[in-house]
Amino acid sequence: xxAESARGDAALLDVRGLTKLFGELRACDGVDLTIERGEIHxxxxxxxxxxxxxxxxxxxxxxxxxxxxxxxxxxxxIASPGEARGLGIGMVFQHFSLFEALTxxxxxxxxxxxxxxxxxxxxxxxxxxxxxGLPLDPYALVGDLSVGERQRIEIIRCLxxxxxxxxxxxPTSVLTPQEADKLFETLERLRSEGKSILYISHRLEEVxxxxxxxxxLRNGKVVGHCDPRGESAASLARMMVGDEVKAVxxxxxxxxxxxxxxxxxxxxxxxxxxxxxxxxRNIGLAVHAGEVIGIAGVAGNGQSEFFEAVSGEVRQASPxxxxxxxxxxxxxxxxxxxxxxxxxxxxxxxxxxAAPAMKLSENLLLSRHATDARAFLGRAxxxxxxxxxxxxRRINVAMxxxxxxxxxxxxxxxxxxxxxxxxxxxxxRKPSVMVVNQPTWGVDAGAAxxxxxxxxxxxxxxxxxxxxxQDLDELFEISDAICVMHNGELSEPVxxxxxxxxxxxxxxxxxxxxxxxxxxxx
Amino acid sequence: xxxxxxxxxxxxxLFAAISPFIAFAITLVAGAILFSLxxxxxxxxxxxYFVEPLTEVWSLHELAIKAAPLIMIGxxxxxxxxxxxxxxxxxxxxxxxAIAGSILPVVFPDFQSPLVLPLMLLMGIAGGAAYAAIPALxxxxxxxxxxxxxxxxxxxxxxxxDWLVRGPWRNPEGYNFPETRNFHAxxxxxxxxxxxxxxxxxxxxxxxxxxxxxFLVSRTLKGxxxxxxxxxxxxxxxxxFSSARMVFFAFLVAGGLAGxxxxxxxxxxxxxxxxxxxxxxxxxxxxxxxxxxxNPLGIIAAGLVLALSYLGGEAAQISIGVSDKTVRVFQGLLxxxxxACDTLIHYRVQIGKAPAVQPKAQSHEQPEAAHGHG
Numbered sequence: 001x002x003a004e005s006a007r008g009d010a011a012l013l014d015v016r017g018l019t020k021l022f023g024e025l026r027a028c029d030g031v032d033l034t035i036e037r038g039e040i041h042x043x044x045x046x047x048x049x050x051x052x053x054x055x056x057x058x059x060x061x062x063x064x065x066x067x068x069x070x071x072x073x074x075x076x077x078i079a080s081p082g083e084a085r086g087l088g089i090g091m092v093f094q095h096f097s098l099f100e101a102l103t104x105x106x107x108x109x110x111x112x113x114x115x116x117x118x119x120x121x122x123x124x125x126x127x128x129x130x131x132x133g134l135p136l137d138p139y140a141l142v143g144d145l146s147v148g149e150r151q152r153i154e155i156i157r158c159l160x161x162x163x164x165x166x167x168x169x170x171p172t173s174v175l176t177p178q179e180a181d182k183l184f185e186t187l188e189r190l191r192s193e194g195k196s197i198l199y200i201s202h203r204l205e206e207v208x209x210x211x212x213x214x215x216x217l218r219n220g221k222v223v224g225h226c227d228p229r230g231e232s233a234a235s236l237a238r239m240m241v242g243d244e245v246k247a248v249x250x251x252x253x254x255x256x257x258x259x260x261x262x263x264x265x266x267x268x269x270x271x272x273x274x275x276x277x278x279x280x281r282n283i284g285l286a287v288h289a290g291e292v293i294g295i296a297g298v299a300g301n302g303q304s305e306f307f308e309a310v311s312g313e314v315r316q317a318s319p320x321x322x323x324x325x326x327x328x329x330x331x332x333x334x335x336x337x338x339x340x341x342x343x344x345x346x347x348x349x350x351x352x353x354a355a356p357a358m359k360l361s362e363n364l365l366l367s368r369h370a371t372d373a374r375a376f377l378g379r380a381x382x383x384x385x386x387x388x389x390x391x392x393r394r395i396n397v398a399m400x401x402x403x404x405x406x407x408x409x410x411x412x413x414x415x416x417x418x419x420x421x422x423x424x425x426x427x428x429r430k431p432s433v434m435v436v437n438q439p440t441w442g443v444d445a446g447a448a449x450x451x452x453x454x455x456x457x458x459x460x461x462x463x464x465x466x467x468x469x470q471d472l473d474e475l476f477e478i479s480d481a482i483c484v485m486h487n488g489e490l491s492e493p494v495x496x497x498x499x500x501x502x503x504x505x506x507x508x509x510x511x512x513x514x515x516x517x518x519x520x521x522x
Numbered sequence: 523x524x525x526x527x528x529x530x531x532x533x534x535x536l537f538a539a540i541s542p543f544i545a546f547a548i549t550l551v552a553g554a555i556l557f558s559l560x561x562x563x564x565x566x567x568x569x570x571y572f573v574e575p576l577t578e579v580w581s582l583h584e585l586a587i588k589a590a591p592l593i594m595i596g597x598x599x600x601x602x603x604x605x606x607x608x609x610x611x612x613x614x615x616x617x618x619x620a621i622a623g624s625i626l627p628v629v630f631p632d633f634q635s636p637l638v639l640p641l642m643l644l645m646g647i648a649g650g651a652a653y654a655a656i657p658a659l660x661x662x663x664x665x666x667x668x669x670x671x672x673x674x675x676x677x678x679x680x681x682x683x684d685w686l687v688r689g690p691w692r693n694p695e696g697y698n699f700p701e702t703r704n705f706h707a708x709x710x711x712x713x714x715x716x717x718x719x720x721x722x723x724x725x726x727x728x729x730x731x732x733x734x735x736x737f738l739v740s741r742t743l744k745g746x747x748x749x750x751x752x753x754x755x756x757x758x759x760x761x762x763f764s765s766a767r768m769v770f771f772a773f774l775v776a777g778g779l780a781g782x783x784x785x786x787x788x789x790x791x792x793x794x795x796x797x798x799x800x801x802x803x804x805x806x807x808x809x810x811x812x813x814x815x816x817n818p819l820g821i822i823a824a825g826l827v828l829a830l831s832y833l834g835g836e837a838a839q840i841s842i843g844v845s846d847k848t849v850r851v852f853q854g855l856l857x858x859x860x861x862a863c864d865t866l867i868h869y870r871v872q873i874g875k876a877p878a879v880q881p882k883a884q885s886h887e888q889p890e891a892a893h894g895h896g
């Protein structure tokens with residue numbers, strides 16, 4: 001075998017029949033994949049298709065049940081991330097693992113095995129960041145950096161180990177369009193130097209633009225290898241989903257669009273709750289009956305803080321800050337705001353919107369015990385189990401929630417199905433104000449389309465819908481106007497007819513610092 | 523070599539149901555080993571401990587007397603533990619309840635009327651609840667760890683009782699023994715079946731408390747709130763429930779029941795205050811709560827089992843001559859095995875090969891569906 005290992009014809013990475021079982025579930029089922037030197041290879045698939053499982057096996061954090069990994073022509077067992085790095089495999093994770101209270105250089109030093117001095121590391125990191133056009137101050141505290149900058153630390157940390165193969169897991173999901181463009185330049189430069197990149201994404205346009213080849217996974221199996229440049233976004237989507245994805249229909253706002261401000265936010269300020277959370281600054285917004293307003297923004301710019309303030313999980317000092325259906329709600333808690341007709345869907349499904357170990361019917365009670373007390377509760381607060389199970393069943397049918405068993409625990413549902421249930425739980429009430437944070441995060445395309453359509457329908461039937469999302473495509477699909485949240489401030493809404501990716505992207509990068517002044521002009 | 527606990531994808535419902543029985547069986551095996559190490563015949567030892575006390579009517583009464591405080595405290599603690607409030611100080615709440623309830627018969631022995639007993643019970647409840655409110659308040663206001671504060675308050679309560687019975691409350695006709703005066707007749711909790719034995723109404727209160735709390739937890743919105751805030755506090759807040767109020771609710775219920783247990787013990791079983799009024803009921807009730815799987819009905823059964831171990835300990839001291847400390851050993855073994863069985867239902871042991879997977883990398887081992895902020 002030694003002759004073969006010479007840097008010759010052998011592909012850099014050749015994976016054959018890689019299989020991983022989790023109990024009954026075949027997370028990866030005989031996956032074949034070849035990556036040549038100097039190639040950007042896309043790994044496409046919906047959430048739960050097995051992409052993450054696959055790369056974890058490549059990176060040594062999961063052990064395959066069957067199959068072979070050939071590195072540089074040699075069969076290799078990768079037992080740990082350390083071994084993977086030793087071979088020349090580097091990884092940039094979707095969720096960063098950085099300590100916010102340390103500097104960039106200190107964070108990089110933590111992942112290097114050697115006892116190199118911080119100053120040496122900082123110098124190296126700076127040199128590298130310059131040569132790849134990824135400006136970075138190695139002495140900056142991570143807590144002060146934007147998400148895009150944090151990603152640069154991860155990339156530089158990875159590059160410092162001079163890998164041959166770099167794995168990037170959904171790298172653009174946290175970037176503005178402009179930041180993403182910059183990243184693509186860096187990746188193209190790496191390719192020209194002969195490095196290989198495994199690029200995991202579900203964004204088809206960027207895969208078409210960047211990648212040389214693509215492998216598509218569905219339910220753990222490879223459904224095809226292709227040249228993404230020769231495919232259309234629709235044909236790639238069909239391969240990923242295995243079915244046509246129905247486009248969302250957005251009927252135009254009716255002429256006599258209501259002037260009823262069902263949700264009005266005025267002068268909302270919130271000091272940071274922790275040293276690293278974002279303060280909210282003078283946020284103002286009105287959502288009228290019948291419309292969907294989208295809030296775009298890179299994650300971590302105050303969206304979660306904003307959601308908590310609007311939902312009433314955190315109350316405001318002054319009652320007029322939030323008005324729901326014309327009534328002051330600033331000092332009301334979440335239950336009272338629900339009683340005023342509002343409904344909320346937070347970002348985290350498990351542990352925030354739903355209790356993981358509780359049954360769906362109990363999770364229905366979770367958000368509706370006060371608004372539907374008459375239907376769900378008897379005398380002395382006795383829970384009417386039959387009534388809540390019946391309502392849960394109705395919601396599951398309406399939203400097409402697929403589950404095992406009649407009334408399973410929330411944690412046993414897939415992310416998409418649980419999200420359909422959680423959205424359905426609120427829609428079932430026909431709320432007049434609906435506030436949703438990341439409605440389709442990690443949800444498969446079919447379920448996402450259904451959720452988006454139902455939000456539009458709710459609005460067109462006379463409710464006010466506010467959607468916070470990191471997914472620009474989604475916001476352009478469903479919103480009547482888009483605001484951008486940047487660094488705890490909210491821009492003026494841009495009507496959808498005037499909104500472009502570029503315009504919104506610039507706002508996401510903070511291009512218009514004085515938008516509170518602009519707000520005054522309107 | 524590396525030993526790891528790996529979470530099982532799903533738990534066996536069968537084993538989850540029978541785990542307390544398995545734990546009890548292993549305790550018996552360990553107990554048999556213990557007896558043979560002590561040089562006693564293991565079967566005789568186990569017989570003396572767990573069978574002999576059940577063979578006579580009077581000792582069944584004694585069983586009920588010992589089970590009453592265990593059940594009462596245990597069901598109260600189950601509310602605490604279910605809602606994620608770690609009240610370890612029931613022993614102290616028991617003592618303060620006993621002291622508060624004894625004010626009338628000890629300080630005002632001339633006040634004798636049918637009202638005395640109900641007032642004593644209410645004061646016992648109030649005393650225990652007030653004492654439990656201290657760690658609750660500290661937790662809510664200052665984010666203090668309630669395990670430490672509630673535990674340390676146990677010693678304060680015990681020493682306070684010691685001081686009372688040696689000092690101001692000592693029986694003036696008691697030849698300087700550290701005891702209060704004996705409770706007068708209308709301050710004594712009567713027997714349920716005076717013809718057959720001395721089991722008092724405390725046992726009935728315990729069963730009633732268990733039934734009421736069972737209904738509360740399993741059938742009402744309040745029970746849902748308790749479970750929800752215990753399992754996922756953030757989802758509880760999203761549901762509009764207040765964790766601060768739940769801290770008080772759980773501590774007050776547990777403290778009130780511990781206080782009731784305390785005054786029932788003093789007024790029903792002992793008849794006066796002494797420096798020591800509890801053989802560790804407040805701590806043993808923690809075992810009872812977990813052995814009963816935090817289910818009030820299960821806790822009735824678990825309370826009887828633990829009471830049996832106390833009773834058996836006394837019997838074995840006499841019949842086979844082992845130290846009364848073996849009771850503590852049995853109770854410790856039982857808790858250990860209950861927790862171990864529960865752990866092994868949720869996790870399996872993996873004796874590892876791969877050394878030192880870097881902790882950094884492990885933090886990434888989250889399923890794709892899990893979601894954090896970027």
